[in-house]
Every structure is written in C-alpha cells, then in structure tokens.
Amino acid sequence: MTALALALGGVHKRFGAVHALRGVDLRVPRGSVFALIGPNGAGKTTLFSVVCGFLRADQGQVSVLDGTPEVERFKGRLSALPQDAVLGRELTVREHLTFLGRLQGMSQETAKREAERVLAIVDLGELAGRRAGTLSHGQIKRVGVAQAFLGDPELILLDEPTAGLDPRHAHDLREALRGHRGRRTIVVSSHNLQELEAICDEAAFIDKGQTLESGAVSALTAQDAEIFVVLAAGPEPIDVVRARLGDARVEWEPQPRVLRVSFQPGPDRAAEDVIADVLRELLAQGARVSGVGKGRSLEQRYLEATR
C-alpha cells in the first residue's frame, strides 16, 4: 500500500452561502511532487488552508501526515507558500528567515545556517542584507519560497510558486522542486500546466470544489496508450493507417494536422511499437512527418476534464 502524506475524503467547506469545497477527494503519495490543477475559484487555496489547519472542514475526512490537521502538530513538518506571501518590511531577508527558523525551535546558530541554505535554493544570497520592504514582487515571492523550505519539512504546499518569477528563476525553482522528488512531498498549485507536467509525478484536476480526476501524470496524459504524429502539408493517408491498425482508434485533426492513435497497450504493444507501425504506413504513402510523440499534454487533458 502506498504511504500517503495527504488523504482527503468527501471534504466540504462553506463560506456562508459560498460552497467552496463540495466533497473533494485527494490522495497524495509520500515523496511525490503533486500538481493541484483547477480554474479560478475551484477551491485550491481553500483546500490548502484546510490541510494546514488554518480552516476547519465542515464535513469529511482529512488526514495530513497521518493525523488531523493541527497547526501545533505540524511545527517544522509542514510548510506553505501562500498565494500572496507578505513579509515584515523592516527586517532584512536574512533576519526574517532566521526569525522564522527560531520560531520553529531552531537555535540562533542553526536558524542562521538554515536561512543561508534556503536562500541559495532561490538564488537570493545577494539580497540577504536587503530590507524586505525594498524588494520587487518576484523577489518577495522567492523569499516566500525560501521560507517554505526552511527546516526541510516533510510536506510543502506551494500555491503558484513561479507566478511572477522571471524565466531563469522559474526554471531554477522547477529544477529545485524536481530535486526533492522521492525525498519530500510537495503539492504545487499553478496555472502553468506545461510546468506542472515537467515537474510533477501525480496530479488532480479540481473544479467547483470537487475532484474530477487524479492519478499519475503519465496515466492522465495516456503516455502508454496514445500516440500522435504531426504531418506537414501533403498526403493524408489516414484511412490506410486506420486499416493497418485494426482495433486502435485513429483520429485526424485537420487543423493542426495531427493524427492521434489510441490503443490498448500490451506486452507486445508499447507506444514505440505503434509509432513504428504508423510511421511505416505514413512514409510508404508519401506523407511528410514533422513531429511524433506519446500521450496528450496535461493542458489538453485539463481542457477535456473541465469542459
């Protein structure tokens, strides 16, 4: 049985007349980098707040690190980057992080060392002596991310961690998150699905306070059961491919000229075998292939799931 960092079942949360969570289910394996995906107002931030113990669920089961969500119990074990992190304006970045380390129960010495370690994760060493009030929006965001890594917690919740970051720092943060795979559990909410596809092992689509789909990213994107071929202008021998593949479903999207094949995978039928069969037929018919791949993008799957 997979060990879980988070297990939510049938969770409801209302804010007066607004029913923000309507029976949400979530199972986050320990050591995974998990994507929480959903449109504006889907309930992601509310879910994070329930997991952290900032809000109490009205109904349903919530197990976080094998217990109930209580802020006291999580000290040093769970951290969260809120969507709009706010820092004290007068402290320097280093003082701010050291102070938070002390609040977690670290000695002054350890807290200082830990502050330097997490500043390096977000490449903020140079700005450690700057007062927080003088930082740019993206720099504040990076301090927030550094803060979330303070004390190396078991479970880290990041609400839109790369929003507002420049391309290089967004890239470096993605690499850092990937580096935590298998060692720490990280739940990331973001609207950048390409980014989530690149760094996450598992994902859940949330909409209107409910889980629509969840599972391994490779399964959600059908990496083992679907392939596609992009054709340049020229012959479109779709019927020949259809006849050759028999039981597989062959679809043709004339714009942007993509041939999709969904098939039942088996021991002798991996995606690579189907790609070989399809390419053989297409090339024999004079088609001009300009791209080949497996599965669908997470973005396509999200658009289908939330239609």
Ligand SMILES: Nc1ncnc2c1ncn2[C@@H]1O[C@H](COP(=O)(O)OP(=O)(O)OP(=O)(O)O)[C@@H](O)[C@H]1O
């Ligand atoms: N304190 C509150 N009082 C009343 N309604 C709230 C409160 N917090 C959230 N809501 C409502 O609950 C629903 C879910 O909001 P939530 O912030 O969790 O969505 P989200 O998925 O994080 O959205 P986004 O992607 O825009 O950040 C929305 O309809 C929102 O207006």
